[in-house]
Amino acid sequence: MHPAPSLILFTVLSGIGFGLLVWLGLGLSAPVGLAAFILFGLGYGLAGAGLIAAAFHLGHPERALKAFTQWRSSWLSREAVLATATMAVMAPHAASSAFAATPLPLFGWLGAALALVTIFATAMIYTQIKAVPRWHHWSTPPVFVLAALAGGAMLAAQTTLAHFLMLALAAAMVAHWIAGDKRFAQSGSTTGTATGLASLGRVRLLEPPHSGRNYLLREMVHVVGRKHAHKLRLIALGFGAIFPALLLMLPASYGTIALALIVHLTGMTAQRWLFFAEAEHVVGLYYGKR
Amino acid sequence: MTTLPTTTQKKLGLVIDLDTCVGCHACVISCKGWNTENYGAPLSDLDAYGGEPEGTFLNRVHTFEVTRDTAPPMVVHFPKSCLHCDNAPCVTVCPTGASYKRQEDGIVLVNESACIGCGLCAWACPYGAREMDGAEKVMKKCTLCVDRIYNENLPEIDREPACVRTCPAGARHFGDFADPDSNVSKLTRERGGFDLMPEQGTAPVNKYLPPRGRDTLDMPDLASMCDPAPENAKGFLGWLDRALERL
Numbered sequence: 324m325h326p327a328p329s330l331i332l333f334t335v336l337s338g339i340g341f342g343l344l345v346w347l348g349l350g351l352s353a354p355v356g357l358a359a360f361i362l363f364g365l366g367y368g369l370a371g372a373g374l375i376a377a378a379f380h381l382g383h384p385e386r387a388l389k390a391f392t393q394w395r396s397s398w399l400s401r402e403a404v405l406a407t408a409t410m411a412v413m414a415p416h417a418a419s420s421a422f423a424a425t426p427l428p429l430f431g432w433l434g435a436a437l438a439l440v441t442i443f444a445t446a447m448i449y450t451q452i453k454a455v456p457r458w459h460h461w462s463t464p465p466v467f468v469l470a471a472l473a474g475g476a477m478l479a480a481q482t483t484l485a486h487f488l489m490l491a492l493a494a495a496m497v498a499h500w501i502a503g504d505k506r507f508a509q510s511g512s513t514t515g516t517a518t519g520l521a522s523l524g525r526v527r528l529l530e531p532p533h534s535g536r537n538y539l540l541r542e543m544v545h546v547v548g549r550k551h552a553h554k555l556r557l558i559a560l561g562f563g564a565i566f567p568a569l570l571l572m573l574p575a576s577y578g579t580i581a582l583a584l585i586v587h588l589t590g591m592t593a594q595r596w597l598f599f600a601e602a603e604h605v606v607g608l609y610y611g612k613r
Numbered sequence: 614m615t616t617l618p619t620t621t622q623k624k625l626g627l628v629i630d631l632d633t634c635v636g637c638h639a640c641v642i643s644c645k646g647w648n649t650e651n652y653g654a655p656l657s658d659l660d661a662y663g664g665e666p667e668g669t670f671l672n673r674v675h676t677f678e679v680t681r682d683t684a685p686p687m688v689v690h691f692p693k694s695c696l697h698c699d700n701a702p703c704v705t706v707c708p709t710g711a712s713y714k715r716q717e718d719g720i721v722l723v724n725e726s727a728c729i730g731c732g733l734c735a736w737a738c739p740y741g742a743r744e745m746d747g748a749e750k751v752m753k754k755c756t757l758c759v760d761r762i763y764n765e766n767l768p769e770i771d772r773e774p775a776c777v778r779t780c781p782a783g784a785r786h787f788g789d790f791a792d793p794d795s796n797v798s799k800l801t802r803e804r805g806g807f808d809l810m811p812e813q814g815t816a817p818v819n820k821y822l823p824p825r826g827r828d829t830l831d832m833p834d835l836a837s838m839c840d841p842a843p844e845n846a847k848g849f850l851g852w853l854d855r856a857l858e859r860l
Contacts, residue, residue, distance in 0.1 A: 382730015382750025532673035
């Protein structure tokens with residue numbers, strides 16, 4: 324799949340933003356006054372920036388409000404509804420913490436639950452797609468949820484919690500890669516089933532339907548760049564989870580958390596890039612490519 | 614609403630005969646022609662006169678080669694368009710309700726004025742049946758020529774999808790799969806029509822007919838008849854052979 328920068332930004336930024344809102348809502352770190360203003364501002368800012376980045380991916384962003392209507396069937400619509408609901412429900416808690424120095428736990432807890440479900444819904448947008456076998460697996464949501472919770476805990480200065488969540492994230496990434504590498508074969512889709520000609524013999528593409536590019540090839544048959552997959556996995560694992568986990572063992576300070584954050588975001592960008600670039604869509608079978 | 618109907622009154626769709634298709638791409642062109650001038654946004658071309666032309670098409674013809682162990686290889690031309698699946702994954706993922714499957718005839722359509730161009734439906738389709746138009750930025754797909762098949766301004770003979778109407782080989786058939794006596798149901802039954810990628814669970818309505826077995830000639834092994842030149846050639850050729858041998 325094509326690793327669109329807008330989608331990488333969306334999933335990384337809104338993930339960590341909603342992750343921060345989970346911990347702020349639960350009251351694990353209960354800042355008041357200016358600290359609350361900055362932290363809630365950061366949570367809302369990151370979550371909002373991610374959603375705006377996602378809007379850049381749309382062909383017709385002016386119709387984006389329609390995306391709130393189909394929550395009964397569509398995970399993308401659910402994500403939009405849940406993200407908005409999280410921000411609305413968390414708002415009294417955030418405002419009261421920042422301006423009246425009184426957290427409102429009820430709004431906080433409800434907002435935290437909604438934020439967690441929002442992150443899960445983001446993951447399900449990809450997990451639901453059966454035509455991309457690497458994504459269509461239980462190992463996909465844990466990567467999204469743990470990345471958001473670990474990054475959020477780090478921003479909330481919950482260093483011990485963040486440390487263990489980073490280690491869990493590392494395990495989730497590895498599990499997703501190991502499972503993912505077998506998924507295409509497990510899906511059972513081959514050029515033989517795609518054409519229905521498997522019973523006659525071995526099937527291969529003789530002539531593609533068009534000599535140029537098209538939307539399908541650009542969007543779903545992304546073969547360039549996979550050759551560095553192994554190195555990028557190491558960068559994603561090291562920078563995204565292991566190094567931040569080690570940095571979080573140092574005495575907490577703004578410096579170490581800022582450094583851990585930069586390292587983590589770099590690693591997660593690599594992880595998300597790979598998440599798209601490595602994912603093979605079964606439509607590639609019709610083009611003799613994957 | 615992008616939830617799928619549990620049943621549809623009709624199941625309109627195509628039967629594509631892989632035995633008969635000659636790979637002429639006439640269906641591709643007639644589809645593009647009709648659907649550029651009629652329902653919805655035109656199917657744009659980008660860089661049409663430049664070095665890297667590309668365009669939006671609702672139907673494309675791939676060509677595959679089947680290598681067989683005991684027979685010569687077989688070339689199969691393979692037209693591919695929307696299969697109007699009963700369990701269409703493209704419909705349920707749509708966040709705006711722009712994608713829908715019609716209860717009355719089972720056609721999967723896009724309401725282009727509600728499409729935000731997110732592309733998720735194209736990702737969800739295992740067959741590559743949907744393409745985002747490069748100019749209009751809305752999702753385009755086969756409409757089964759919904760503006761032809763019910764169009765009383767057209768002569769009755771033309772009230773079928775443009776690809777079916779134009780096919781010079783008679784490789785494309787249009788009909789109602791819900792009716793067991795329709796032409797398409799009969800063809801599917803008699804010729805062993807099959808689904809593409811059944812393991813994807815999409816329950817496609819369109820069916821493909823397999824290539825028929827090819828004729829085999831009962832003839833001797835030609836290679837054995839091509840003996841090398843006889844050992845003891847006589848006359849001029851024999852002399853030439855011996856002379857060349859000595860060189």
